[in-house]
Amino acid sequence: MKKLSLLLINLLFISALFGDGLETTIGANTTGYNPDPNSGDVRNALNIYIAPSSYNGFGGSVTTFVSYEIPMIDPNLTLGPEVGFAFGGNLNGVSSTTFVANVKATYYFDWMIPKMPDMFDVFVTSTAGLSVTNNSLSSTSLDIDLGDYVGGRWNFKENMSVYVMAGYGSAIGAAGITFKF
Numbered sequence: 473m474k475k476l477s478l479l480l481i482n483l484l485f486i487s488a489l490f491g492d493g494l495e496t497t498i499g500a501n502t503t504g505y506n507p508d509p510n511s512g513d514v515r516n517a518l519n520i521y522i523a524p525s526s527y528n529g530f531g532g533s534v535t536t537f538v539s540y541e542i543p544m545i546d547p548n549l550t551l552g553p554e555v556g557f558a559f560g561g562n563l564n565g566v567s568s569t570t571f572v573a574n575v576k577a578t579y580y581f582d583w584m585i586p587k588m589p590d591m592f593d594v595f596v597t598s599t600a601g602l603s604v605t606n607n608s609l610s611s612t613s614l615d616i617d618l619g620d621y622v623g624g625r626w627n628f629k630e631n632m633s634v635y636v637m638a639g640y641g642s643a644i645g646a647a648g649i650t651f652k653f
Contacts (some may be wrong), residue, residue, distance in 0.1 A: 488632070494573075514548055514580055517541040521648020525558055533560030533568065535643060539576050548580040554599060566609045572617055574601030593625040593633070599641060617642055625650065 518540055532565040533543020535558035556572035567584035578597040583589045603617040627633045633650040 483624075500541045512543075512564070514543050514550060516543065516653040517550070518653070519635075519648055520650075521646045523643035523646035525643040533558045533570070533573065535650070537572070537646065539574075541576075541578060546579075546582065550578045550580075552576055554601070558605075561602045561608075565608075568605055569607075570605040571601050572601065572603045573601040574617055576621075593627065593635075595623055595625070597621045597623065597637065597639075603642070619643070621646075632644075 473608055502550040519538070521537050522536065523535050525533045534558045536569045537556040539554035542552045543549070544551050551573075553631060554572070554574040554576040556570075556574075558570040558572065559568070561567035576597060576599045578595050580593050580595045582592060582594040585594060588594070597620070599617065599619040599621075601617045604612065605615065606612045619639060621637040621639030621641065623635055623637025623639075623646075625633045625635035631652045633652070634648070636645065636647045639647040
């Protein structure tokens with residue numbers, strides 16, 4: 473978790489140093505950057521993705537997630553629900569099913585990267601919620617589900633995208649498709 477946090481902080485710092493924006497005159501012969509955080513195309517979006525995961529120590533789980541992004545106060549911030557369903561098992565023949573319900577916050581910071589084409593988005597996301605796991609040993613557990621991820625999205629159509637993300641949480645990465653409204 474500490475390494476991921478340091479990576480995210482470094483990415484944001486580097487992006488701020490080399491951020492693209494409108495060049496403005498500050499003094500007689502000096503110029504500076506004036507990044508425009510309002511230039512993005514953040515809209516309501518439905519995400520469907522899969523991720524290899526490990527709930528309650530069960531290896532080999534695959535989770536299917538569905539999340540809905542709703543733009544919030546900042547034009548690059550979205551917040552919305554995320555639900556997931558995992559199934560899998562381990563080498564001892566123990567199988568499990570897990571239901572996940574999270575709140576997901578995503579911040580798009582591609583406006584800070586120099587000359588970033590509009591067809592690409594770069595984001596960080598955090599999730600927080602609960603997971604309920606039932607396994608074949610007839611035990612059920614309720615756990616807190618937390619995660620932090622960094623990812624990228626390719627907008628191949630005006631209202632459709634594919635994306636990947638990697639990070640720390642119930643899954644180390646995910647890939648999926650987005651439908652924008």
